[in-house]
Amino acid sequence: MSLKYVVEFYQGIKKGLAYDLDSLFLYAKLVFIKRVEDADNFERAFAFHFYGIDIPAVKEGDPELLYTQQFRDWLKEAIDKGELPKHPQWELGLEELTRRFWDTLKKQMEAHHGGSKWIGTGGSSPFGHSGQATKGIRMYGESQNRSAVKVIGQRRYVDYSSSNSLKGDNIRQALSLMKNMLPAGAYSQLDVDETIRKTARNGGEIELIFSREVLDKIKVVLLLDNGGSSMMPWVDLCRLLFSKMKDRFREFTPYYFHNSIYGNLYKDPQRLNPLPTDKLLLLSPETRVFIVGDASMAPEELYRPKGSIYMDANDDEESSLVWLTRLKNRFSHLVWLNPIAEHEWDITYGNWTIQKISQIIHMEDLSLKGIKKAVEYLANR
């Protein structure tokens, strides 16, 4: 938020751009919201302030709903009022409970939509924010615009919210922050100064001098943990990341491993075609390396020589920790992306190895925010 926005906002009001609540909604959004990631938050804030409806940040159908303050408040109040039984999760089941929550919310939004009515529920809100919107804003008749509250109800931007998990669109955005331009292309740019200098030296006979074009020459390696049941739930998410990285970078190579990295990486997802990790370590130190894995394993897989969970493995004479340290020392642009959400790192099954690995390699989670932080970390090195 900058002062400029506020000034601009008032200029627009003066010009009569916000003549009712719905146009105010559109205009304020245009002035204040510049990124689609923020649009859902804006719409929720608008609903809260002007309609007294507190919408949780999650999408309908997202099980994270159960952790939101809005859901808890609603549950508490509904139980207190006797609308729900004392132990609703046992008697109704979570699915039924979340359905009722969204139904109540929709009814509330519905009540605010269309017609001319005074806004300000003053106590009837089951979300416990009575009084917030008692200012009494009058909506003048039927608006030509789509009613703001109806638009908000559609939650069209919730998928772009940065707290949300990844979707195709937003990963590419995050990855695009990373670039590295170097003169590398063909000699196709006319260097005017040099041409004039040479031409003058040549006694006026024109000599054209060309210089190299500046190109994006970033090299990216992705090391992907694709084995074991602990990675199973994340396969789809990793596949998505993988496809987006492929379109973004000119040079992009994926390798695979299981649980942790030892003497061999694999070129194929079936892990049949090995590449000695030593070879990877010969790549330019400028290479950007992403490791994607849950970092969850038994401590000995990380710490002990012969630690690989495969009995017949012959590449684990040295412990995985040694190999990870070598990667770290070779590549200054190295980051570990963990599909387990950051706030669960210290409570999940692999908390110990996650902690140890993140002491060696910078770790972020595989959310949009995590990827952005990872990319910023890489860019600042």
Next chain:
Amino acid sequence: MTKKKLMGTTASFEGTERYYLNEELRSIVNMALAMEKPLLLTGEPGTGKTQLAFEIARDLKMELIELRAKSTIKGEEVCYVQDTVLRLNDARFGTGDTGRDVSRFFDYVVWGPIGRAFRADKKVVLLLDEIDKTESDVQDNLLDVLEECQFAIREVNQMVKAANKPVIIITSNAKRELSDPFLRRCFCHHIPFPSVDEMKKIVDLHFPELDLNFLETALTVFYELREKGFEKPPATSEFLNWLEALKIDRPESLEADQLPYIGTLLKRTNDILQYRQKKPNPPRRMGW
């Protein structure tokens, strides 16, 4: 102030018969016109971002000047370029009867889209299409140019200022992130994918004679297909092409797993293979 009064003060955009415009977008365009701010449109390919600029130009009867951004654009050439090779050549071999004069700088200036828009006699619509394809330093260079509606010609230290501020429409497919300062200077709007009702209206503009029952079925199939998580989900233009194809060879019924002309809807090999194999996509979840 009522809406009618407001509309009286500035030229306003009402939409045209070829282009379906929802109320929200119409209001947004008019707000940007009133505030003379560049309007940045983002959204999936096929949501009509570029088309909107053409329609605004048609509706307001203004000329449209278009810059199709490429990754090789360096910045200044969108305003002007000096044809140095020609000038060097003229300096060496003479201008002949071309009427150019080697000592006159402006004889060798080729105006870029922004240069032409600023120098136009009348207000024009300036479309910067797919601005995200350019490098971020190019966008930074454009910032002040667009904000002040003027640029300097470095070689002769002269300013070119727009007599009539053009209506600036910028589109982006979010291939690369745009910088914050750039966004700050624009009104930004992300066009969401059309809802089923809006899609009906869009289809109606293109195929007014289409049978309603058939359209219902086609829409259901189309929106289901979009939900399947393909790498490139089919968008509006694919849907319209598909309807066009079906018009020529109208099948008796549409089966969701045996659609004719699937190639008009799905463009990537992987997607088509996935569709043929009918592999269900596992649901994506995080943190639960």
